[in-house]
Amino acid sequence: xxxxxxxxxxxxxxxxxxxxxxxxxxxxxxxxxxxxxxxxxxxxxxxxxxxxxxxxxxxxxxxxxxxxxxxxxxxxxxxxxxxxxxxxxxxxxxxxxxxxxxxxxxxxxxxxxxxxxxxxxxxxxxxxxxxxxxxxxxxxxxxxxxxxxxxxxxxxxxxxxxxxxxxxxxxxxxxxxxxxxxxxxxxxxxxxxxxxxxxxxxxxxxxxxxxxxxxxxxxxxxxxxxxxxxxxxxxxxxxxxxxxxxxxxxxxxxxxxxxxxxxxxxxxxxxxxxxxxxxxxxxxxxxxxxxxxxxxxxxxxxxxxxxxxxxxxxxxxxxxxxxxxxxxxxxxxxxxxxxxxxxxxxxxxxxxxxxxxxxxxxxxxxxxxxxxxxxxxxxxxxxxxxxxxxxxxxxxxxxxxxxxxxxxxxxxxxx
Amino acid sequence: xxxxxxxxxxxxxxxxxxxxxxxxxxxxxxxxxxxxxxxxxxxxxxxxxxxxxxxxxxxxxxxxxxxxxxxxxxxxxxxxxxxxxxxxxxxxxxxxxxxxxxxxxxxxxxxxxxxxxxxxxxxxxxxxxxxxxxxxxxxxxxxxxxxxxxxxxxxxxxxxxxxxxxxxxxxxxxxxxxxxxxxxxxxxxxxxxxxxxxxxxxxxxxxxxxxxxxxxxxxxxxxxxxxxx
Numbered sequence: 026x027x028x029x030x031x032x033x034x035x036x037x038x039x040x041x042x043x044x045x046x047x048x049x050x051x052x053x054x055x056x057x058x059x060x061x062x063x064x065x066x067x068x069x070x071x072x073x074x075x076x077x078x079x080x081x082x083x084x085x086x087x088x089x090x091x092x093x094x095x096x097x098x099x100x101x102x103x104x105x106x107x108x109x110x111x112x113x114x115x116x117x118x119x120x121x122x123x124x125x126x127x128x129x130x131x132x133x134x135x136x137x138x139x140x141x142x143x144x145x146x147x148x149x150x151x152x153x154x155x156x157x158x159x160x161x162x163x164x165x166x167x168x169x170x171x172x173x174x175x176x177x178x179x180x181x182x183x184x185x186x187x188x189x190x191x192x193x194x195x196x197x198x199x200x201x202x203x204x205x206x207x208x209x210x211x212x213x214x215x216x217x218x219x220x221x222x223x224x225x226x227x228x229x230x231x232x233x234x235x236x237x238x239x240x241x242x243x244x245x246x247x248x249x250x251x252x253x254x255x256x257x258x259x260x261x262x263x264x265x266x267x268x269x270x271x272x273x274x275x276x277x278x279x280x281x282x283x284x285x286x287x288x289x290x291x292x293x294x295x296x297x298x299x300x301x302x303x304x305x306x307x308x309x310x311x312x313x314x315x316x317x318x319x320x321x322x323x324x325x326x327x328x329x330x331x332x333x334x335x336x337x338x339x340x341x342x343x344x345x346x347x348x349x350x351x352x353x354x355x356x357x358x359x360x361x362x363x364x365x366x367x368x369x370x371x372x373x374x375x376x377x378x379x380x381x382x383x384x385x386x387x388x389x390x391x392x393x394x395x396x397x398x399x400x401x402x403x404x405x406x407x408x409x410x411x412x413x414x415x416x417x418x419x420x421x422x423x424x425x426x427x428x429x430x431x432x433x434x435x436x437x438x439x440x
Numbered sequence: 441x442x443x444x445x446x447x448x449x450x451x452x453x454x455x456x457x458x459x460x461x462x463x464x465x466x467x468x469x470x471x472x473x474x475x476x477x478x479x480x481x482x483x484x485x486x487x488x489x490x491x492x493x494x495x496x497x498x499x500x501x502x503x504x505x506x507x508x509x510x511x512x513x514x515x516x517x518x519x520x521x522x523x524x525x526x527x528x529x530x531x532x533x534x535x536x537x538x539x540x541x542x543x544x545x546x547x548x549x550x551x552x553x554x555x556x557x558x559x560x561x562x563x564x565x566x567x568x569x570x571x572x573x574x575x576x577x578x579x580x581x582x583x584x585x586x587x588x589x590x591x592x593x594x595x596x597x598x599x600x601x602x603x604x605x606x607x608x609x610x611x612x613x614x615x616x617x618x619x620x621x622x623x624x625x626x627x628x629x630x631x632x633x634x635x636x637x638x639x640x641x642x643x644x645x646x647x648x649x650x651x652x653x654x655x656x657x658x659x660x661x662x663x664x665x666x667x668x669x
Contacts, residue, residue, distance in 0.1 A: 027553075027556060029559075030553050030559070037541055037542060038541060041541040346537060347537075347539050349537070350533075350537040350539070350550075351550070351554075352498075352522065353496070353498060353525065353531045353537075354525075354526060354531065354550055354551035354554065354598065355522055355523065355525050355526015355527070355551050355554040355555070355602070356522060356526075356553075356554050357518075357519050357522040357523070357554070358518065358519070358522075359519070360522075360554055433498045434493050434498050434499055437498075437533070437537065
């Protein structure tokens with residue numbers, strides 16, 4: 026019997042038992058839709074993170090100090106002056122690799138605090154940055170200017186604040202040329218606002234924090250920060266590689282370069298990692314997590330498959346005489362086997378298609394609710410559809426084979 | 441003329457070698473020529489259905505040889521037996537055995553599905569056969585919308601669709617009233633005379649058997665009588 030005739034017969038059978046067919050498909054629909062929804066949310070998260078990282082600069086290399094003895098993160102430690110990366114070292118690096126390095130972004134954390142005006146307050150973190158920082162980190166200015174070389178050289182008390190801070194403290198009035206006083210843990214600091222930048226919430230920002238409590242960065246010249254903190258070195262800095270440089274390979278060269286400075290340092294070494302490799306690591310993690318969850322969801326597909334097998338066995342028992350008749354009029358065992366396998370595959374495939382539609386809708390909704398740009402993977406849809414057919418073959422084979430092996434005389438006599 | 445069916449020393453035993461061994465057919469020799477109308481009669485349990493199953497290639501004898509169109513059927517694979525069954529033998533059952541989910545036309549087409557005939561050819565041939573059994577106006581009706589006699593006409597059309605040389609009918613009037621039964625036998629006679637089909641009819645109804653050219657009587661698995669008319 027040809028394939029098209031088998032499909033036509035199967036559709037007739039499904040139509041004749043609509044409720045039963047739908048209930049049988051339900052297990053497959055739930056299984057496939059769960060997998061697709063999870064993969065869609067996972068992929069959307071992955072793509073959103075990738076885009077954010079690209080905006081931050083995929084060609085960037087982060088150079089940081091790493092303890093040789095402890096795995097504690099750099100944020101929790103204080104460094105001795107002898108351990109820190111110095112401007113001399115960084116200049117040496119620039120001189121050594123002039124064609125590979127486009128720019129260097131340096132930061133020096135001063136501290137966290139608050140600025141107030143009347144009853145208004147704004148949380149802030151005060152950070153010293155070099156003039157390149159704005160361009161390297163895609164800081165969008167809304168008014169004024171970013172910090173200049175002269176600000177840095179002359180150790181001016183100039184600062185660039187976020188639009189959120191400006192709005193909270195100065196309302197609709199222009200904050201440019203206004204002085205603000207910031208209460209920090211180590212005392213108060215004052216600076217004059219030279220620019221306002223557009224605040225962008227980080228992808229990793231804590232959810233549920235109101236505008237009243239958000240912490241935005243106030244940028245001051247690096248030399249000014251150096252003077253305030255009495256610190257002349259850095260625990261971390263960022264390199265922007267020139268166009269055409271393989272940032273992952275160059276990161277390895279940078280790591281080796283600092284070896285000569287830190288080979289005698291018992292406590293610290295320098296690690297350099299490209300944003301590209303970090304993006305890959307993060308994406309691998311997300312993919313692994315969504316795969317693990319999808320595998321758990323796929324278990325429900327197995328349950329759905331068992332449902333299909335169960336219904337196929339019931340259907341074959343009900344149609345025993347029909348099987349006998351078909352054999353009497355010339356059907357071979359293989360014809361009967363194919364008929365029932367195709368029936369199981371069609372049930373699973375239709376269930377799979379509905380599952381994909383439901384899963385895509387659920388995944389897109391989930392991604393939007395979580396704040397990611399929805400991304401639907403065509404490969405996941407193709408894989409889910411093929412897998413649903415495989416479930417049909419796998420769980421349809423046993424009942425189909427049982428039907429194929431029926432003795433036609435017994436089948437014709439079946440009451 | 442060479443026989444179309446030739447049974448030589450056919451025996452059929454169930455549970456062979458066990459305490460409850462049952463011999464259903466015992467050394468049956470039978471030769472049927474092409475175009476004959478044969479009735480096989482006998483009491484219940486005489487072995488007539490088993491004989492029909494063997495002739496119809498649905499069952500294999502324990503001993504003996506069965507030649508169909510001169511070919512030894514014991515040498516054939518299961519697959520080949522199915523193909524021969526589909527092409528050379530048409531079955532008509534007491535309980536019609538129509539598939540309830542599909543209409544009369546599709547039921548008639550059923551044997552053609554397994555010969556690989558294209559849909560248009562199947563439909564045209566099935567329609568032609570429904571006209572032959574005067575059921576063309578019921579082609580789109582489902583079995584539950586047909587009377588017993590109409591169902592059996594559809595079943596006869598189905599048996600004829602692959603143009604087999606042999607029609608095997610197992611108690612085809614058993615579920616019908618006597619008038620309808622007679623009409624069905626008339627149809628078999630027409631198939632035999634006008635379409636030159638070899639008809640083998642199993643019945644326990646003497647009146648129906650009397651319309652055949654040859655009556656074979658079975659008793660306890662053996663042929664005990666043969667009558668030609």
